[in-house]
Amino acid sequence: MNxxxxxxxxxxxLNTYLYSGIFLxxxxxxxxxxxxxxxTNITSFLPNFISFLLPLVxxxxxxxxxxxxxxxxxxxxxxxxxxxxxxxxxxLTLLITFAVIKSIPPFLSWFIIDATxxxxxxxxxxxxxxxxxxxxxxxxxxxxxxxxxxxxWRINLSFIALIGLAFxxxxxxxxxxxxxxxxxxxxxxxxxxxxxxYLISGGAFGLEWVETGAWxxxxxxxxxxxxxxxxCFPVGMFLALGRRSDLPTVRYISVGFIEFWRGVxxxxxxFMSSVMFPMFLPEDFFMDKLVRVIIxxxxxxxxxxxxxxxxxxxxxxxxxxDAAKSLGMGYWKMHIFVILPQALKLVIPGIANTFxxxxxxxxxxxxxxxxxxxxxxxxxxxxxxxxxxAMEGYVFAAIIFWIICYAMSKYSYNLExxxxxxx
Amino acid sequence: xxxxxxxxxxxxxxxxxxxxxxxxxxxVEKNKKIVxxxxxxxxxxxxxxxxxxxxxxxxxxxxxxxxxxxENTKNIEAIRAEVGMVFQQFNLxxxxxxxxxxxxxxxWVKKMPKKAAEELAMKQLEQVQIADQAQKFPGQLSGGQQxxxxxxxxxxxxxxxxxxxxxxxxxxxxxIKEVLDAMVNLAKAGMTMIVVTHEMGFAxxxxxxxxxxxxxxxxxxxxxxxxxANPKSDRTKLFLSQIL
Numbered sequence: 001m002n003x004x005x006x007x008x009x010x011x012x013x014l015n016t017y018l019y020s021g022i023f024l025x026x027x028x029x030x031x032x033x034x035x036x037x038x039x040t041n042i043t044s045f046l047p048n049f050i051s052f053l054l055p056l057v058x059x060x061x062x063x064x065x066x067x068x069x070x071x072x073x074x075x076x077x078x079x080x081x082x083x084x085x086x087x088x089x090x091x092l093t094l095l096i097t098f099a100v101i102k103s104i105p106p107f108l109s110w111f112i113i114d115a116t117x118x119x120x121x122x123x124x125x126x127x128x129x130x131x132x133x134x135x136x137x138x139x140x141x142x143x144x145x146x147x148x149x150x151x152x153w154r155i156n157l158s159f160i161a162l163i164g165l166a167f168x169x170x171x172x173x174x175x176x177x178x179x180x181x182x183x184x185x186x187x188x189x190x191x192x193x194x195x196x197x198y199l200i201s202g203g204a205f206g207l208e209w210v211e212t213g214a215w216x217x218x219x220x221x222x223x224x225x226x227x228x229x230x231x232c233f234p235v236g237m238f239l240a241l242g243r244r245s246d247l248p249t250v251r252y253i254s255v256g257f258i259e260f261w262r263g264v265x266x267x268x269x270x271f272m273s274s275v276m277f278p279m280f281l282p283e284d285f286f287m288d289k290l291v292r293v294i295i296x297x298x299x300x301x302x303x304x305x306x307x308x309x310x311x312x313x314x315x316x317x318x319x320x321x322d323a324a325k326s327l328g329m330g331y332w333k334m335h336i337f338v339i340l341p342q343a344l345k346l347v348i349p350g351i352a353n354t355f356x357x358x359x360x361x362x363x364x365x366x367x368x369x370x371x372x373x374x375x376x377x378x379x380x381x382x383x384x385x386x387x388x389x390a391m392e393g394y395v396f397a398a399i400i401f402w403i404i405c406y407a408m409s410k411y412s413y414n415l416e417x418x419x420x421x422x423x
Numbered sequence: 424x425x426x427x428x429x430x431x432x433x434x435x436x437x438x439x440x441x442x443x444x445x446x447x448x449x450x451v452e453k454n455k456k457i458v459x460x461x462x463x464x465x466x467x468x469x470x471x472x473x474x475x476x477x478x479x480x481x482x483x484x485x486x487x488x489x490x491x492x493x494e495n496t497k498n499i500e501a502i503r504a505e506v507g508m509v510f511q512q513f514n515l516x517x518x519x520x521x522x523x524x525x526x527x528x529x530x531w532v533k534k535m536p537k538k539a540a541e542e543l544a545m546k547q548l549e550q551v552q553i554a555d556q557a558q559k560f561p562g563q564l565s566g567g568q569q570x571x572x573x574x575x576x577x578x579x580x581x582x583x584x585x586x587x588x589x590x591x592x593x594x595x596x597x598x599i600k601e602v603l604d605a606m607v608n609l610a611k612a613g614m615t616m617i618v619v620t621h622e623m624g625f626a627x628x629x630x631x632x633x634x635x636x637x638x639x640x641x642x643x644x645x646x647x648x649x650x651x652a653n654p655k656s657d658r659t660k661l662f663l664s665q666i667l
Contacts (some may be wrong), residue, residue, distance in 0.1 A: 322477050323514035323573075327528035327580060328504030330496070337527055341518050421518050421560045 009068050018076070021065030028059035029097070036102045056094055063090035122386055134389040135396050138380045142373055142396070145216015151208065155219050158199040162192055189230045196223060212290040213369065218400065221372040224294060225359045231298035232358070233351075236305025241335065243310055254306070261303035267364055269296050274368035293365050301358045308350035312343035345419045352412035356405050373397055428453045428584060428615055429474060434483035436469060443469050444480070445639045453583075456616045458626040458647075461636035462662065467619045470636070471586045474617070475506045488583060504532055507577030511589040513569040515561035521548070521572050522557040525579045533580065540579070547575040551605045567598030571605050578609075585609065587618040623667060627651060635659045 009017040032055050034040050043051040063084050071077055083093045114129030117136060125131035135142070144152050165188060169180050200223075203209035215223070242254030261269075273296035274289055281287070316339060324334040344351075363374035371379060377393040380386060427450035436444040443466045451457055459467045472478040473485060476492050476499050485492045487502045516524050525544035529535040535543070548554040551571035553564075561569055570590055577585060587606065591599040603625050610616060610629040620626065626633055626647060633650040635643040635658075643650070643659045654660050 317512075317514075319510055319512050319514035320516065322472075322508075322510065323516070325477060326475055326503055326506070326508035326510075327576070328500050328532045329528065330500055333531050337531060338516055342516075345518065419518070421562065 006065070009065050011068055011071060014068060014071055017065045017068060018071075021062040024058045024062030024065065028055040028062065028094070029101070031055045031058075032098050032101050036105050055098065056091070059094040060087065060090055063094070122389075125389075130392050130395070131389050132392065134380075134386055134392050138376075138386075141217060141380065142376050143218045145220055145371055145376060146214040147210060147216065147219070148208075148214070151202075151210060154199050154202070154207070158195040159219070159222070161195060165191060185234070189227075192226065192230075212288055215290070216371040217376050218373045220370065221359075221362050221404075224290075224297065224362050224365060224370075224372065227294045228297045228301060228358055228362075229355055231294070232301040232305050235298065235302035237309055237340070239302060239306035240309035240313060243306065244313060258303045258306050261300050262307070266297070266300055266361055267367055269300050270364055270367050272296075289368055290370060293368055293370060297358065297361070297365075301354060301361075304354045304357075305351065308347050308354055309343060311350065312345075312347035313339065315346055316342055345416075348412055348416050348419075352409055356408055359404060359408070360401060373400060427451055428488050429617075430484075430486040431474075432484050434473065434480050434485060436466075436473065436478065436480045436482075443639050444473070447483070447641060449634070449641065449644075451584075451615065451617065454613050454615055455631045456610050456614075456629050457618070457632050457634060458630040459617065459619045459634045459636060460621060460623070460626065460662075461642075465636040466639040467636050468588050471508075471588055471617055471619055474584075474586060475503050475508060477508075500532075504528075504580055505582050506584045506586060507580055507582035508586045509570070509573050509577055509588065509590045511592050513561070513566070513573045513593070515569055515573055515576070517561050520558055520560055521553070521564070524561065524572060525576045528576075529579050543581075544575070544579050547578045548572070550578070550608065551575050552601075565598060566594045567601045570594060570598075570602045574602075574605055574609070584615045584617070587616065587620065589619050589621070591620065591622060621666065623651075635662065637662075 004013055004016065009021075031042055034042055041051060043054050046054065064087065066076065067080055067084055067090075068076070069080070071080075084090050110129045112129070114127040115132055116125045116127050116129070117132040118124055119133050120137060122131075122134075124133050140149070140152075144155060147155060168183060168188075198204055198207070200215070201210060201212070239254050239258055242250045243258065245251050245254070270293060273292045277292060278287075320338060320342065321334065324338040329338070362372055365372060366375040366378070374397050377390075377397055381390040381393055429449070429451040431447055431449040434444060434447040435442065447470060449470075459470065461467050469478055473480050473492075474487060480492075488505055490498050490502055492499065492502060515521075516527070519527060522541065522544055525547060526537070526540040529540040529543065530537055545554055545557065548557055551574055553568050553571050553575070556564060556568060556572075561572070564572065574590075590606070591602050594602060599622070603622060606616075606618070606625065607629055616629075618625070618630075630647045633645060633647050634641055635650070635654075635656075637658055643654065643656050645653075645655070650659075651663070654663055
């Protein structure tokens with residue numbers, strides 16, 4: 001056996017160091033786990049202060065022992081290279097590990113173990129954890145708002161139809177493929193509008209009319225986000241082109257428009273759309289509150305989209321313009337076939353960013369009295385029968401928004417990969 | 424003598440206050456091959472970029488194939504469709520395959536049916552010997568292959584005139600030859616060509632006339648043999664002594 005020097009672990013005594021190191025680390029982690037899960041302190045015979053710091057010291061020493069370069073064990077080398085390069089990193093690693101272990105039990109107990117979901121009233125919630133009963137009872141309102149219960153099939157039907165129609169692009173037929181862009185850019189939004197107008201709003205074909213004030217909850221979040229996304233993109237694209245145009249009038253109008261909308265807070269825009277805007281309209285001209293809100297948000301976000309797209313346009317080398325022009329393409333052909341496909345591909349992350357922000361901005365429509373999911377939560381939490389469950393509601397809303405936004409960001413990554421043709 | 428296909432008279436161009444081109448007079452007849460050489464910054468590239476109006480001239484006239492270049496957008500686009508151009512940096516469209524690079528303009532500018540455009544593109548790619556790369560994207564090709572594709576792309580518009588803006592300057596020495604070969608073949612097929620290049624070997628082989636430019640002026644214009652054997656101006660002599 002070679003001479004041991006515990007200050008300088010070396011590969012000659014690999015096993016000795018490895019086993020003693022792992023032993024120390026296990027004790028450290030075991031101590032923290034027992035402490036946080038079972039509320040027992042296995043080092044309670046020691047003075048308070050030492051008992052508190054012991055896991056950290058043991059873990060650090062253990063990690064020091066196993067810090068052996070080129071050990072030949074693949075996982076050990078990987079560990080050393082990534083989280084155990086020096087004492088400072090070892091301590092950080094341990095602190096993070098301990099923090100995670102410590103936070104699991106309270107989280108689990110609030111979320112699941114001590115939570116309640118049975119029963120129909122507030123009285124069912126006796127535990128110390130979350131009261132999911134509240135979410136369960138109000139779920140219908142959170143999804144459909146004040147939309148009459150017996151008519152909710154209309155919302156379901158139109159959403160299912162829209163989701164179904166969104167998959168038309170997957171049909172493997174060359175005849176259809178030609179028209180896909182046209183379909184998604186023009187036809188699909190029109191279908192969506194018609195479906196929502198006649199099916200959800202009603203008032204024709206023997207369907208009962210439901211005013212937009214009664215719409216709400218998650219379905220309203222979807223409706224507002226969907227139309228705003230669809231409208232703000234083309235408007236933003238034209239603004240971006242306009243801002244780079246050679247024609248001074250077009251350029252100045254675009255710049256003015258963009259800077260105006262970027263300069264005002266969304267909440268004031270929404271407020272003005274509902275309070276001030278009708279003052280400028282003729283008496284007999286009526287435009288629904290929801291439509292006004294959608295237009296306001298679309299124009300607001302279009303200004304941001306425009307600047308993102310302009311960034312992409314500026315990133316393209318001048319040679320691309322030269323080449324397109326030298327082949328005899330005019331302004332529109334050049335942009336449609338050469339410039340925009342490349343510029344839009346470049347700005348997918350930026351566009352996704354703007355769109356995510358848009359979805360998360362939709363709760364602001366409460367200022368005009370439209371209650372989407374967060375608005376419904378605020379309404380429910382002030383209900384006298386259900387006071388005191390705001391936390392559950394916000395956690396629920398956070399989860400819903402996270403799912404929507406994560407799906408969108410995942411989709412944008414896929415698009416990036418799909419359109420990656422260079423390098 | 425036939426009517427020249429490109430006629431430039433008294434052309435001047437400024438970038439801001441700086442005059443890049445001074446009183447350029449040039450006439451190019453059909454099927455002639457002209458090589459333009461000169462030190463960098465002498466205005467060679469700007470001159471040929473003016474011929475298809477990638478740059479605007481401020482004074483003088485440029486007449487290409489009987490059409491005068493003015494503000495008129497229709498005229499400009501008509502001329503550009505007849506004048507092919509190859510760039511130093513290739514400028515292929517990176518989001519399109521090699522084949523689509525070649526068929527894009529014929530289909531959308533000349534309204535050619537897709538089938539016919541693809542056949543034409545394959546024929547042109549065959550000519551420059553990269554037909555087997557047709558389905559790849561520009562990023563997957565070597566510089567020489569990309570430049571040959573750029574030549575094929577320009578030829579797919581069936582132009583009457585081809586402009587080359589230092590087509591080999593961005594290439595590795597090994598790849599220069601394959602591009603020059605493609606250009607020599609094109610010259611032999613009778614294309615009217617204006618080539619900005621430093622490849623004097625190419626100039627000697629195919630050019631009918633050589634133009635030497637310096638400081639925005641045409642210093643010397645002569646038949647190829649005469650130009651190399653017997654340069655008249657001292658500036659030309661100096662230039663030739665440095666690069667030959």
